[in-house]
Amino acid sequence: MFDNPPVFQVRFVVRSPYYLISENGKFQFVRDYQERFNKVKHQIYENDYLTIDRSFNEPSDRFESLRQLNLIVKNVKHTIQTKFVVKNKIELANIDLVGTWPVYDSLNQSSLERELHRQTVADVKEFSDGDDKTDFD
Numbered sequence: 001m002f003d004n005p006p007v008f009q010v011r012f013v014v015r016s017p018y019y020l021i022s023e024n025g026k027f028q029f030v031r032d033y034q035e036r037f038n039k040v041k042h043q044i045y046e047n048d049y050l051t052i053d054r055s056f057n058e059p060s061d062r063f064e065s066l067r068q069l070n071l072i073v074k075n076v077k078h079t080i081q082t083k084f085v086v087k088n089k090i091e092l093a094n095i096d097l098v099g100t101w102p103v104y105d106s107l108n109q110s111s112l113e114r115e116l117h118r119q120t121v122a123d124v125k126e127f128s129d130g131d132d133k134t135d136f137d
Contacts, residue, residue: 008076009096015089033090040084047079048072066103073097 019027029037051068073095080092 006097006099006101008073009098010076010080011093011096013091013093018086018090029090037084040080043083044076044079048075063104065101069097069101069103 014027014029018030018033020030022028028034051072076095077092084090085092
């Protein structure tokens with residue numbers, strides 16, 4: 001689990017009448033295209049979520065997640081361009097990576113890393129077992 005989960009931020013260039021401005025001043029697609037985009041997002045999620053999850057949470061190779069990310073972004077781009085983009089009306093501007101995208105993990109191989117991990121676990125346990133618990137709410 002990440003403190004700042006990895007997500008794609010997708011931006012478009014859109015002509016009127018394919019967008020509207022919401023009550024809070026944000027641009028959004030008109031209803032039909034928002035529903036269409038939601039379906040595309042769901043398709044991307046269905047196709048790529050397991051790959052993303054596996055790559056970043058269970059790396060078999062320390063740099064495999066970076067290779068997988070490259071393929072996933074290409075797939076996201078292709079899916080958006082073939083399933084959603086309307087030439088000269090709705091065009092893909094960019095895909096940004098937002099959040100934590102770990103691309104290297106030493107997998108706690110060295111004795112120093114294993115010791116740090118053991119100490120961190122012990123510190124957390126000591127803190128959570130302590131009598132001096134403070135609720136900051």
